[in-house]
Amino acid sequence: MAFLVSHPDEVKIVSQRFGLGAISIDRYLELNGYKAIQKTLAMEPDTIINEIKNSGLRGRGGAGFNTGLKWSFVPKQAPKPKYVLCNGDESEPGTCKDRLIFEHDPHAVIEGAMIAAFAVGAHTAYIYIRGEYRYLSLIMQKALADAYARGFLGKNIFGSGYDLDIYWHGGAGAYEVGEESALMESLEGKRGIPRIRPPFPAVVGLWGGPTVINNAETLASIPHIILGGADWYASLGPPKNGGTRLFCLSGHLERPGVYELPMGYNLKKMIFEVGGGIPGSRKLKAVVPGGSSTPCLTADEIDVPMDFDSLMKRGSMLGSGGVIALDESTCIVQFALRTMKFYQHESCGWCIPCREGTDWLKKTLARFHAGGGIRKDIDNMLYLSENMLGRTFCPLGDAAAMPTIAFVKKFRSEFEAHLEARGCPFEKAGVVEQLPVLA
Numbered sequence: 177m178a179f180l181v182s183h184p185d186e187v188k189i190v191s192q193r194f195g196l197g198a199i200s201i202d203r204y205l206e207l208n209g210y211k212a213i214q215k216t217l218a219m220e221p222d223t224i225i226n227e228i229k230n231s232g233l234r235g236r237g238g239a240g241f242n243t244g245l246k247w248s249f250v251p252k253q254a255p256k257p258k259y260v261l262c263n264g265d266e267s268e269p270g271t272c273k274d275r276l277i278f279e280h281d282p283h284a285v286i287e288g289a290m291i292a293a294f295a296v297g298a299h300t301a302y303i304y305i306r307g308e309y310r311y312l313s314l315i316m317q318k319a320l321a322d323a324y325a326r327g328f329l330g331k332n333i334f335g336s337g338y339d340l341d342i343y344w345h346g347g348a349g350a351y352e353v354g355e356e357s358a359l360m361e362s363l364e365g366k367r368g369i370p371r372i373r374p375p376f377p378a379v380v381g382l383w384g385g386p387t388v389i390n391n392a393e394t395l396a397s398i399p400h401i402i403l404g405g406a407d408w409y410a411s412l413g414p415p416k417n418g419g420t421r422l423f424c425l426s427g428h429l430e431r432p433g434v435y436e437l438p439m440g441y442n443l444k445k446m447i448f449e450v451g452g453g454i455p456g457s458r459k460l461k462a463v464v465p466g467g468s469s470t471p472c473l474t475a476d477e478i479d480v481p482m483d484f485d486s487l488m489k490r491g492s493m494l495g496s497g498g499v500i501a502l503d504e505s506t507c508i509v510q511f512a513l514r515t516m517k518f519y520q521h522e523s524c525g526w527c528i529p530c531r532e533g534t535d536w537l538k539k540t541l542a543r544f545h546a547g548g549g550i551r552k553d554i555d556n557m558l559y560l561s562e563n564m565l566g567r568t569f570c571p572l573g574d575a576a577a578m579p580t581i582a583f584v585k586k587f588r589s590e591f592e593a594h595l596e597a598r599g600c601p602f603e604k605a606g607v608v609e610q611l612p613v614l615a
Contacts, residue, residue, distance in 0.1 A: 212399035232418025237391030249378035270498025288395030307349030370570035413439030466495025469575030471582035519576035530573035547599030
């Protein structure tokens with residue numbers, strides 16, 4: 177997949193330094209780097225938090241919670257140290273945006289973490305990077321070392337009297353630690369499993385101290401908001417959905433890649449204009465709008481703005497911005513099976529509904545696709561999925577259940593066709609199966 181692609185509709189904010197050598201601290205400084213933190217150090221913490229709140233920036237990791245509001249939950253006084261944690265454990269199939277930020281603009285993440293830390297009164301921050309992103313960890317280590325060498329981190333940064341240390345931490349390749357409480361467990365040296373909540377991280381987080389956890393793209397957006405202003409950033413998207421988003425377009429598209437588009441950008445236009453449409457003469461069948469955990473939309477449902485609230489009204493989610501296009505050659509049963517294999521493999525096994533539910537769904541889908549299914553299996557898959565929802569400590573159970581429910585309800589006729597054909601009708605018809613490669 178080509179990543180550094182472009183389209184006339186792009187609004188380059190987070191991606192404006194991509195390809196310009198901003199991995200170098202000297203180049204980053206030439207491109208307005210570290211100006212936002214210097215401006216921030218002269219502001220009151222509450223003013224900073226309100227600025228981020230009013231910008232309409234919502235979590236780019238998938239949850240979509242207002243970032244400034246999240247910061248405001250951190251108590252001003254606390255008996256234990258406060259922390260800022262960057263979630264760079266990008267493991268959602270179909271999503272590859274944080275990778276580009278770490279690769280091309282690592283200092284933006286550092287500067288965003290600095291601003292967040294100053295706003296909430298933290299003196300320590302961590303940047304947690306996905307285990308498979310080993311080479312990105314090397315980039316981040318150098319970026320941090322360069323920032324320390326210039327005196328931008330450590331004691332009395334920029335002569336402000338404010339001290340801040342930032343460390344990087346590499347994961348071990350577990351999808352589960354993308355969940356914020358499991359991320360903290362991993363960072364503390366424990367097995368990466370979710371915590372029972374409440375208490376929430378803003379009050380009791382890393383090592384028991386109040387903790388702000390933000391996605392890498394979220395933090396990389398912060399310096400731009402500080403320099404451009406909340407009103408400017410909010411105006412780029414619809415109400416309560418400010419700014420732009422790095423959308424990862426993959427699957428059956430002529431021009432897959434990562435594009436920075438305004439929040440609220442129309443999905444149909446994104447598929448057929450930005451992504452170039454479906455290769456050859458094939459038709460669009462479905463779109464996964466926000467990474468593999470989000471319910472799919474049929475080809476008739478994609479005339480929708482890509483923002484958190486609009487997609488929620490359509491019964492799906494914006495998630496992490498991983499847009500996967502499926503053409504008419506795709507066997508939905510096989511795609512559902514491939515999705516479930518991932519979630520069954522990545523389940524930490526702590527919660528029974530998730531551990532057992534994903535395993536049973538994977539086995540049922542495998543048998544069904546191979547031709548050994550019975551009609552009752554269709555309703556059983558719905559029953560299993562619906563009983564997983566909301567019954568686990570973290571959202572992994574929901575992430576496995578929600579797409580399965582959508583696949584079965586929206587493409588039930590395809591499941592029934594597998595019963596009639598006693599196997600996959602696509603394979604029997606000689607259709608070459610080419611499931612999209614998930615980034």
